[in-house]
Amino acid sequence: MKYISTRQQQETNIKTAILKALADDGGLFMPEYIPQLDSQFFETLPNLTLQEIGFRVAKEFLGRSISADNLKEIIDEVLNFEIPAVKISENIYSLELFHGPTMAFKDVGARFMARMISYFSEGKPMKVIAATSGDTGSAVASGFFGVPGIEVYILYPKGKVSPLQEKQLTTWGGNIKALEIDGTFDDCQALAKQILSDEELNQKFTLTSANSINIARLIPQSFYYFWAFAQLQKLGKPIVFSVPSGNFGNLTAGLFAKKMGLPVHQFIASTNENDVIPKFLETGNYEAKPSKQTISNAMDVGNPSNFERMKSLFNNDVVEFKKEIESYSFSDEETKTTMRNVKKEFDYTLDPHGAVAYLGLEKYFEKSNEDFIGVLLETAHPAKFVEVVEDVLKEEIVIPEKLEAFNKKEKKSVGFSVDFESVKKYLIEEK
Numbered sequence: 001m002k003y004i005s006t007r008q009q010q011e012t013n014i015k016t017a018i019l020k021a022l023a024d025d026g027g028l029f030m031p032e033y034i035p036q037l038d039s040q041f042f043e044t045l046p047n048l049t050l051q052e053i054g055f056r057v058a059k060e061f062l063g064r065s066i067s068a069d070n071l072k073e074i075i076d077e078v079l080n081f082e083i084p085a086v087k088i089s090e091n092i093y094s095l096e097l098f099h100g101p102t103m104a105f106k107d108v109g110a111r112f113m114a115r116m117i118s119y120f121s122e123g124k125p126m127k128v129i130a131a132t133s134g135d136t137g138s139a140v141a142s143g144f145f146g147v148p149g150i151e152v153y154i155l156y157p158k159g160k161v162s163p164l165q166e167k168q169l170t171t172w173g174g175n176i177k178a179l180e181i182d183g184t185f186d187d188c189q190a191l192a193k194q195i196l197s198d199e200e201l202n203q204k205f206t207l208t209s210a211n212s213i214n215i216a217r218l219i220p221q222s223f224y225y226f227w228a229f230a231q232l233q234k235l236g237k238p239i240v241f242s243v244p245s246g247n248f249g250n251l252t253a254g255l256f257a258k259k260m261g262l263p264v265h266q267f268i269a270s271t272n273e274n275d276v277i278p279k280f281l282e283t284g285n286y287e288a289k290p291s292k293q294t295i296s297n298a299m300d301v302g303n304p305s306n307f308e309r310m311k312s313l314f315n316n317d318v319v320e321f322k323k324e325i326e327s328y329s330f331s332d333e334e335t336k337t338t339m340r341n342v343k344k345e346f347d348y349t350l351d352p353h354g355a356v357a358y359l360g361l362e363k364y365f366e367k368s369n370e371d372f373i374g375v376l377l378e379t380a381h382p383a384k385f386v387e388v389v390e391d392v393l394k395e396e397i398v399i400p401e402k403l404e405a406f407n408k409k410e411k412k413s414v415g416f417s418v419d420f421e422s423v424k425k426y427l428i429e430e431k
């Protein structure tokens with residue numbers, strides 16, 4: 001399988017696509033075609049385990065670049081937690097993606113990416129650079145923690161992540177360094193890009209990016225769409241997925257699953273007020289905007305990076321786009337009301353991101369009269385957004401032990417202003 005840049009100027013193998021993350025022409029890597037799974041796979045799907053599904057799907061994308069034994073070992077390590085489809089109501093299920101070490105869905109992608117980078121770097125020392133607005137950084141840190149030869153630098157905006165998120169970024173020690181930048185997330189992302197393209201740094205070190213652009217984060221996110229079918233197919237109804245979306249990596253992985261043969265009836269891209277994609281599907285014009293702050297802040301994205309991948313999947317055809325994806329945007333007020341209603345009516349606690357996805361299902365159900373199973377992707381444990389959830393529900397959220405453990409540790413970070421030269425100096429001199 002070859003990997004090709006969305007801007008068409010670079011063609012390479014999976015190893016280079018993963019180690020480089022961003023193509024030389026500035027595009028994102030895509031497989032040259034989406035592989036198909038055979039009918040036997042789909043017939044046996046309800047009897048497969050999550051790990052077996054992960055192995056079969058990953059093998060299609062990785063081909064002979066890794067042995068079956070090595071891949072199996074990696075998949076078993078990555079998917080060592082549950083991803084249950086939990087019933088909320090008669091026809092709505094929550095696919096809980098948050099049972100991993102940092103309790104957000106980004107664990108799935110980040111853990112797989114970390115192991116693939118470690119595998120393909122063959123023990124050569126590497127520096128991994130990640131800018132984060134919150135959840136990505138901790139999932140990446142968790143994935144790489146203790147991996148020999150790999151140093152991870154996480155750039156995060158000072159004072160703009162939640163107290164718990166900050167603890168999840170800054171308490172690892174060892175090979176994980178937290179750089180606290182006195183600026184915005186966009187500043188962090190710009191600094192990360194500058195580091196990755198700096199000639200001197202690239203001569204001194206092998207650098208790579210751990211941001212969501214890496215194809216190794218996308219591939220494993222397609223596993224759980226199959227897994228949801230394995231759990232819910234027996235209900236005998238068409239399945240609709242609602243995906244709470246920011247950079248649209250999660251949704252793009254779902255589109256991969258469908259192109260591989262999974263009979264998904266409909267995808268719903270649910271967003272907060274950062275509505276670039278819903279607007280695009282409405283008007284046909286793509287207009288990036290500065291991001292707006294909302295209570296579902298992991299989706300506060302004004303220029304979704306995976307738009308480029310989705311365009312390439314749909315051959316730049318808006319009509320094709322519209323056929324596969326319904327997209328709606330919701331306000332914070334609607335999100336809060338839904339969190340309250342679902343708690344009251346079904347005794348299920350949604351986090352703000354999951355609530356946006358729930359709203360997407362409701363809206364789609366209103367529009368169409370058919371009988372579906374709606375699956376919302378619940379991307380974070382409510383305790384990750386404890387301040388918001390407690391404020392909305394007016395009740396105490398129990399913090400799981402896994403998260404509480406971070407709170408007990410001591411923060412360690414290095415502070416910087418938004419100044420590339422001082423960050424660069426740190427990278428060169430840091431031991």
Ligand SMILES: *Cc1c(COP(=O)(O)O)cnc(C)c1O
Pocket residue numbers: 104105106135136212244245246247248249250251298299353379380
């Ligand atoms: C990152 C994130 C999202 C958005 O996922 P994308 O793949 O960027 O669309 C949604 N919810 C949570 C909790 C996240 O951390």
